[in-house]
Amino acid sequence: MSDGFPEGVGGPAGAGPAGTTPGFPTVRPRRLRGSAAMRRLVAETRLHPADLILPVFTMEGLTEPVPVRSMPGVVQHSRDSLRKAAVEAAEAGVGGIMLFGLPRQKDAVGSGAWDPDGVLQQAIRDVVAEVGDALVVAADTCLDEFTDHGHCGVLDEHGRVDNDATLELYGRMALAQAEAGVHLVAPSGMMDGQVGHLRRTLDAAGFADTGILAYTAKYASAFFGPFREAVNSSLTGDRRTYQQDPANARESMRELALDVAEGADMVIVKPAMSYLDIVRQVADAVDVPVVAYQVSGEYAMVEAAAANGWVERERIIDETLVSIRRAGARSILTYWAVEVAQRLR
Known part of the structure; x- marks a missing residue:
């Protein structure tokens, strides 16, 4: 009776001497782990600088960058420091940059989001002028940084996010970004129909x-905590009525089918x-590139543990990134993008 293993290889533990399999000592997987050169030769998953996308925050009116307390090494950029950061990323071989704009003034509808001279459009023009096509330039296409209530859309008379009214504002924002020269708009608000609306709006204009980098599976996560500080969030309450429930996986596949059909x-x-289970399911289901965002809380936890001497910082950074790639992500948004890219080169 076959045990399901190739002859002389598998079999139950204990089938050979000292609990080894029948193939022992002929079959020794450790032969492929014996040196750094051998491990490098047979590595199944590799990181490359071009796999990495750097998220950056730029604050209107700053003359010097301002550190983000909960994210050591991350800053809110001035215009000058943003340009320098973009050049540094390009020279390191990083694949792309994701821009988040932080205005001085906010209002109920987030009108600064589509202001041609607003902080985000200014940042897009600055970065594109500085690095050209050496980096893929993406911009967050969402209202949360621009609204005085901190939600990702306009509110109705009951204080709920109005999905369809928000789509019209996303369209204005995407057009302003496209006119500023962005390569990818990145709708992150999880509004129903956002991808299709932006595709129609951009095409008609x-x-x-101009591509669409769609936030398809964005969960209502506690890991976003430090990000709220980084973007000077005005949010009270939560976003659970539009971001996904962490308990759900099949829901992500439904969102995925819709986004791809709408033109993501x-x-x-x-x-x-x-x-990572969602990353794998998404990667297995579609033939468009899959991106995973290693978010602020993930970054902050590693930095805090490393600062306390509890983990080896560089090893754990690399291990987390490899695990995301191994799960199926083609590209990774990570605040360590430049540091890792420089080390890889």
Whole structure:
């Protein structure tokens, strides 16, 4: 009776001497782990600088960058420091940059989001002028940084996010970004129909070549905590009526099917490390590039543990990134993008 293993290889533990399999000592997997050169030769998953996308925050009116207390090494950029950060990323071989704009003034509808001279459009123009096509330039296409209530859309008379009214504002924002020269708009608000609305809006305005990097599976996660500080969030309450429930997986596949059908060029899973099963399911289901966002809380926990001497910092950074790639992500949004890219090169 066959045991399901190739002859002389498998079999139950204890079938050979000292609890080994019948193939022992002929079959020794450790032969492929014996040196750094051998491990490098047979590695199944590799990181490359071009796999990495750097998220950056730029604050209107700053003359010097401001450190984000809960994210050591991350800052809110001035215009000058943003330009320098973009050049550094390009020189390191990083694949892309994701821009988040932080205005001085906010209002109920987030009107600064589509202001041609607003902080985000200014940042897009600055970065594109500085690095050209050396980096893929993406921009967050969401209202949460621009609204005085901190939600990702406009509120109705009951204080709930109005999905369809928000889509119209997303369209204005995407057009302003496209006119500023962005390569990818990145709708992150999890509004129903957002991808299709942006595709139609961009195409009608002559921006058929502007891509959509869709936040397809964005969970209502506690891992976003430090990000709220980084973007000077005004949010009270939570976003559970539009971001996904961490308990659900099949829901992500439904969102994925809708986004791809509506014209998404790339899709994002966010957060990454606690949702590697979702990354794998998404990657197995579609042929568009899959991106995973290693978010602020994931970054902050590693930095805090490393600062206390509890983990080896560089090893654990690399291990987390490899695990995300191994799960199926083509690209990774990570605050360590430049540091890791420089080390890989």
